[in-house]
Amino acid sequence: xxxxxxxxxxxxxxxxxxxxxxxxxxxxxxxxxxxxxxxxxxxxxxxxxxxxxxxxxxxxxxxxxxxxxxxxxxxxxxxxxxxxxxxxxxxxxxxx
Amino acid sequence: xxxxxxxxxxxxxxxxxxxxxxxxxxxxxxxxxxxxxxxxxxxxxxxxxxxxxxxxxxxxxxxxxxxxxxxxxxxxxxxxxxxxxxxxxxxxxxxxxxxxxxxxxxxxxxxxxxxxxxxxxxxxxxxxxxxxxxxxxxxxxxxxxxxxxxxxxxxxxxxxxxxxxxxxxxxxxxxxxxxxxxxxxxxxxxxxxxxxxxxxxxxxxxxxxxxxxxxxxxxxxxxxxxxxxxxxxxxxxxxxxxxxxxxxxxxxxxxxxxxxxxxxxxxxxxxxxxxxxxxxxxxxxxxxxxxxxxxxxxxxxxxxxxxxxxxxxxxxxxxxxxxxxxxxxxxxxxxxxxxxxxxxxxxxxxxxxxxxxxxxxxxxxxxxxxxxxxxxxxxxxxxxxxxxxxxxxxxxxxxxxxxxxxxxxxxxxxxxxxxxxxxxxxxxxxxxxxxxxxxxxxxxxxxxxxxxxxxxxxxxxxxxxxxxxxxxxxxxxx
Numbered sequence: 001x002x003x004x005x006x007x008x009x010x011x012x013x014x015x016x017x018x019x020x021x022x023x024x025x026x027x028x029x030x031x032x033x034x035x036x037x038x039x040x041x042x043x044x045x046x047x048x049x050x051x052x053x054x055x056x057x058x059x060x061x062x063x064x065x066x067x068x069x070x071x072x073x074x075x076x077x078x079x080x081x082x083x084x085x086x087x088x089x090x091x092x093x094x095x096x
Numbered sequence: 097x098x099x100x101x102x103x104x105x106x107x108x109x110x111x112x113x114x115x116x117x118x119x120x121x122x123x124x125x126x127x128x129x130x131x132x133x134x135x136x137x138x139x140x141x142x143x144x145x146x147x148x149x150x151x152x153x154x155x156x157x158x159x160x161x162x163x164x165x166x167x168x169x170x171x172x173x174x175x176x177x178x179x180x181x182x183x184x185x186x187x188x189x190x191x192x193x194x195x196x197x198x199x200x201x202x203x204x205x206x207x208x209x210x211x212x213x214x215x216x217x218x219x220x221x222x223x224x225x226x227x228x229x230x231x232x233x234x235x236x237x238x239x240x241x242x243x244x245x246x247x248x249x250x251x252x253x254x255x256x257x258x259x260x261x262x263x264x265x266x267x268x269x270x271x272x273x274x275x276x277x278x279x280x281x282x283x284x285x286x287x288x289x290x291x292x293x294x295x296x297x298x299x300x301x302x303x304x305x306x307x308x309x310x311x312x313x314x315x316x317x318x319x320x321x322x323x324x325x326x327x328x329x330x331x332x333x334x335x336x337x338x339x340x341x342x343x344x345x346x347x348x349x350x351x352x353x354x355x356x357x358x359x360x361x362x363x364x365x366x367x368x369x370x371x372x373x374x375x376x377x378x379x380x381x382x383x384x385x386x387x388x389x390x391x392x393x394x395x396x397x398x399x400x401x402x403x404x405x406x407x408x409x410x411x412x413x414x415x416x417x418x419x420x421x422x423x424x425x426x427x428x429x430x431x432x433x434x435x436x437x438x439x440x441x442x443x444x445x446x447x448x449x450x451x452x453x454x455x456x457x458x459x460x461x462x463x464x465x466x467x468x469x470x471x472x473x474x475x476x477x478x479x480x481x482x483x484x485x486x487x488x489x490x491x492x493x494x495x496x497x498x499x500x501x502x503x504x505x506x507x508x509x510x511x512x513x514x515x516x517x518x519x520x521x522x523x524x525x526x527x528x529x530x531x532x533x534x535x536x537x538x539x540x541x542x543x544x545x546x547x548x549x550x551x552x553x554x555x556x557x558x559x560x561x562x563x564x565x566x567x568x569x570x571x572x573x574x
Contacts, residue, residue, distance in 0.1 A: 009462075012459055014450065015443045016447060020452065023452075027456060027518075031460065031517065035411055037407050038404060047479070047482060051337070055339065058337070065201065067200070087438050
C-alpha cells in the first residue's frame, strides 16, 4: 500500500503545510494499518451495503426556492446571476 | 456542581402554560440569564439569538392569551447543533470555512419545531463538521463538561449536550453519525436518541456521511425525548432517504408497563469486553439487574463482528465526508477571497478554512475512493458493513432490544486524547454499530451517580421500533 498524503490532499484540492503533511502521513498510515483488520473477514458471498435505506427513486418536483437572503449569502451576484470565477480556459483542455 | 441545574420538563412547561401560572417570556428570560451567567465558562453556544427569542416569546404569550392551544412542546427553550439550519441565523458547523454564512432556509426539523411553537435560543458549538468525539475540534472554542469543567463534554454534539445538562435549554437537537448524540449525552448525564435511519428528515442538516447521519433529540428525560421525536419524525420529499408511512404511534411518550414488560432484552457480550472500563461495566450491570428484578426476560447474545465496526466506519465515513465536503470550495457560502485562478482559490480556501481533523478525513476518504484502492478499501468495507447489519437482524429474531454501555470510559480530561486520533476514535466503538446498521439507539444516564461522573447505558432496537427503546427507558426512569 502506497499512501502518499501529498497526492490525495492535492486530489481533494487542499493545501497542506509541511508539518500537516508529516503528521497526517503518520496518522493515516497508522489508521490504515488498523483497517487492514477487515481483510480477515470472508466477504466472498456478501453483497455490499451501499447506503442506509433500500428506497429507490425517491423523486420530487424540482422547484427552485430563492430569495434575497439566499442571494446575499452568495459572494458574488451580478444582475441577478450568481457569479463564479472562470473555470474553463480556451488555451487549456481542462483545469489541471 | 454549580454548572448543573435541574430544569422544567416539557410536560411541566406545557401544564404551567395551560394553567396560566407561567409566561413563555419569563421562562425565556430565565434561560437567557442562565446562558449569560455560565456560558462563558461552558462554551456551549456559538450564537445566541437573544432578541429573536425574546420577541418570539412575547408573541407566543399573546397567542396563548388569545386562545392558542398549548401543545406538548409549546414554549420549550431550544437550541440546535450548528450544522442544522435555522433561517436567518449563522450556521458554521463549527468551521472557519463557513464563518460568514447565514442560513437562508430552515431544516425540516427546524420547520417542524416552529410549528410546535418552541423558542429558539441559538446554535450550539460542535466539532467541526461533526468530526470529533470531544468537541476539541471546534474551530471557535472548547466546550467544557458541566460536571467537571476540566473535562470534555463528548462530541460531536458536545455543545448541545452541555447546554441541556447545565439548564441553558429545555432540549437540543444534535446529529449522530457514529455516536455524536449518544456519546456526549452519556458523558454529560442526559438522554440522547439516535433515530432510525430514514425516520427524521436530514434536509437542512449539513451532511457529513449521508448513509449514517441522523438528527435526534438531547433531553433531560426519556419521556421528553419521545415527545421531541414524535414532533420531528415523519416523511418529507425533500430527503430522498426519508421513509414514507412510518406509522409512529401518537402515544409513543406514554408508558404502557404491561406491554413493555414483554420486551425481551439481549445483552451482547462483545460490548463488555476489552477496552471498556470496569466502572462502566459494573454500572451498566446494575441496570441489567434492575430489569431482571422487575421480571424482564434477559438473554446473553453475541454479535461477533462488532470489532470490525470501527475499521468499517473509518472507511465509509471519510469516503462519504470527502464527497460531501467538496461543496465547500470557497466559491459559495459567505466569502470567497481572491479572484485569481480557480484552482489556487480552491486549494487555499480549503487549506486555510478546514481544521486538521477535517483535512485528515478528507484525504483519507479521497484515498479509499481512488482508482486502484476502491475495491480493497471502500467496497470491502461496504461488504463488512452488510455482515454487521445482518448480525443485528439475526439477533433481533431472538430478542427485541439490546442493552450495552454507551461509552468505554467516562468523560476524559481536555487534551488527554487530542494528540492521538486512533485513541480518540475508540470513544465511539460502542455507538458506531447502530449507525452502520441504521437502527435506533438511546443513551440514558445510569441512576445513583449524583457526585460522580455520569455514565450512560445504551438501548438499541429494531428498525423503526423507537417505541421499544423509549418505553424500556421510561420504565427505568419512572
